[in-house]
Every structure is written in C-alpha cells, then in structure tokens.
Amino acid sequence: MKNKAKRSASERAAKYIFVFCAVTAIFAVCSITVYMFAKGTPALSDVGVSGLLSETEWKPTAQEPKFGILYIILSSIAGTGASVLIGVPIGILTAVFLTEVSNRKTAAIVRPAVELLASIPSVIYGLIGVMILNPFMYKIEKLFFEGSQTHQFTGGSNLLSAVIVLAIMILPTVVNVSAASLRAIPRELRAASLALGAGKIQTIFKVTIPAAKSGIMTGVVLGIGRALGEAMAINMVSGGAVNLPLPFNSVRFLTTQLVSEMGYAEGTHRKVLFTVGLVLYIFIMIVNLLLQKSMKERESSK
Numbered sequence: 258m259k260n261k262a263k264r265s266a267s268e269r270a271a272k273y274i275f276v277f278c279a280v281t282a283i284f285a286v287c288s289i290t291v292y293m294f295a296k297g298t299p300a301l302s303d304v305g306v307s308g309l310l311s312e313t314e315w316k317p318t319a320q321e322p323k324f325g326i327l328y329i330i331l332s333s334i335a336g337t338g339a340s341v342l343i344g345v346p347i348g349i350l351t352a353v354f355l356t357e358v359s360n361r362k363t364a365a366i367v368r369p370a371v372e373l374l375a376s377i378p379s380v381i382y383g384l385i386g387v388m389i390l391n392p393f394m395y396k397i398e399k400l401f402f403e404g405s406q407t408h409q410f411t412g413g414s415n416l417l418s419a420v421i422v423l424a425i426m427i428l429p430t431v432v433n434v435s436a437a438s439l440r441a442i443p444r445e446l447r448a449a450s451l452a453l454g455a456g457k458i459q460t461i462f463k464v465t466i467p468a469a470k471s472g473i474m475t476g477v478v479l480g481i482g483r484a485l486g487e488a489m490a491i492n493m494v495s496g497g498a499v500n501l502p503l504p505f506n507s508v509r510f511l512t513t514q515l516v517s518e519m520g521y522a523e524g525t526h527r528k529v530l531f532t533v534g535l536v537l538y539i540f541i542m543i544v545n546l547l548l549q550k551s552m553k554e555r556e557s558s559k
Contacts (some may be wrong), residue, residue, distance in 0.1 A: 293534060315329070332495075336510060339424075344464060351371065352433075352436040355368060375430065385475055414497075417504045418494040422490050424491065435469070439535035471552065486512060495509065503535060
C-alpha cells in the first residue's frame with residue numbers, strides 16, 4: 258500500500274510538472290506574439306502598409322524618410338530558399354551516408370566533424386566568409402562583369418556569399434536530426450525490402466527515407482528556422498545594401514536590418530524596425546504552418 262501511494266504521489270507530481278512546463282511554453286509563445294504585434298503595428302499607421310511592403314527605397318534618415326522593405330523581404334526569401342535548396346539535399350545525403358553506407362571508422366570521423374560545425378559560433382562563419390569566401394566571389398564577379406558600366410562591384414559581399422554561408426550553417430541541424438530519424442527505422446523494414454529483391458540503394462530511397470520522412474522534415478523545418486533567424490554571419494558577408502536580390506548584388510536581410518540599425522534608431526525609424534521584426538516573425542510562422550500542413554496532408558493521403 259505504501260509503495261502504491263508513493264507511486265501515485267510521484268505520478269501526480271510528474272503530471273503537475275509536465276502541465277507547468279507546457280503552460281510555460283504556451284505562455285512564452287503567446288507573450289512573444291502579443292509583444293511583437295503591440296510593438297510592430299504602430300508604425301503601420303505612420304508609414305502605411307503599402308509604403309512599407311510595396312516600396313523599395315529605404316532612407317530612414319533622409320529629409321523625406323522612406324521605409325520601403327520590399328527588397329529586404331525578397332532578399333530574405335531568396336537567400337533562405339536558395340540556401341535550403343543547397344543545404345537540405347546535402348544534409349539528407351550526408352545523414353544517409355552516415356547511417357546506411359559508411360563503415361564505423363568513417364562514420365566516427367565524419368560525425369564529429371558535423372557536430373563541430375554545429376558548435377562553431379555564427380561570427381566565426383562570418384569571419385571565414387569575409388576572409389576566404391568574399392575574395393573568391395570578387396574574382397568571379399570580376400570575371401563576369403569586368404568592363405561593365407552598369408554593375409556595381411561589391412568586393413564579393415553579395416547574395417551568393419550569404420547563400421553559401423547559410424547553406425553550410427544549416428547542414429549540422431539537417432544532418433543530425435535526419436540521421437537520428439534514419440537510425441530509428443527498424444532493421445526488419447530494411448531486411449524485408451532486401452528480401453523482396455530490392456537493392457541497397459533502392460531500399461534507402463524507396464523504403465528507409467520515406468519511413469523517416471517525418472523526422473527528416475523536422476530537421477528541414479529547424480534548418481529553415483536557423484537560416485531565417487541568422488543575422489551576424491550574414492551581416493558580415495552580404496554587403497548590407499538594400500538592393501534587388503540578384504546573385505552578385507549586395508543585399509540586406511530582415512535579420513541584418515535589425516542588427517544594423519536598431520542601435521541608433523529612434524522615433525518612426527525605431528517603430529518601423531519593430532515592424533520589420535514582426536514581418537520576420539510572421540514569415541517564420543507561415544513557413545512552419547505550411548510545412549506542418551504539407552506533412553499532415555501527405556500522412557493522411559497514405
């Protein structure tokens with residue numbers, strides 16, 4: 258009886274702890290949402306939605322200030338999308354290599370290297386980009402545009418440099434989560450596929466990866482979140498100018514916009530920066546909701 262009473266008491270305590278943690282998480286998300294909308298919406302009455310989202314000029318300190326962030330939004334979308342298109346396939350294939358193809362000695366070398374990528378601070382990625390990637394991009398830029406009268410040279414600080422850095426930065430997240438999902442697939446599933454006559458590569462792409470799709474998509478979502486939220490490294494390699502997001506143009510992302518100007522902004526300028534943060538927050542929410550919806554639709558269609 259005493260053991261049963263102790264067990265029930267410990268179960269009740271655990272239940273209360275779990276409920277408290279869940280309520281705390283929900284409260285944190287709701288508080289952040291309320292705060293972002295409270296601080297981000299006042300500028301809309303001063304500047305206007307069209308003046309903010311459809312204009313391309315950003316001149317907050319001019320005599321006639323302009324707060325157009327269309328190019329900044331497009332740069333964030335283009336940079337994040339391109340980095341995901343590069344980084345996610347490489348990350349998934351690396352996870353497949355570690356779990357399905359490589360031997361133990363090779364995996365013991367590659368896995369720590371991937372984990373080391375995750376532990377490197379963002380500023381180090383930016384520093385390496387400035388010292389190595391940007392000069393290399395500048396050589397390519399001169400190769401394509403030397404003699405051009407219209408192209409403005411950026412010294413290699415452009416959208417393409419930012420995409421490469423972001424693609425490298427999201428690799429550890431995608432690799433680690435995808436590898437964990439692939440390891441969780443029962444061996445019997447692979448054995449059944451091989452027993453039916455499928456080859457090893459067919460089993461990987463037709464059986465193992467589809468079975469681990471939910472976990473892999475979680476890694477993709479986390480990778481997109483990392484790409485959308487990165488500021489320091491991108492601020493160092495992208496150039497920081499508000500331009501149309503073309504590969505060799507110096508650009509500015511939503512995150513780098515906040516990092517670059519929040520320290521000295523005041524008045525309407527500061528309000529608009531909070532609105533930029535709200536746009537970024539809504540953008541991340543939309544991406545997560547769309548990915549979750551697509552995952553649910555695929556699962557329900559099975």
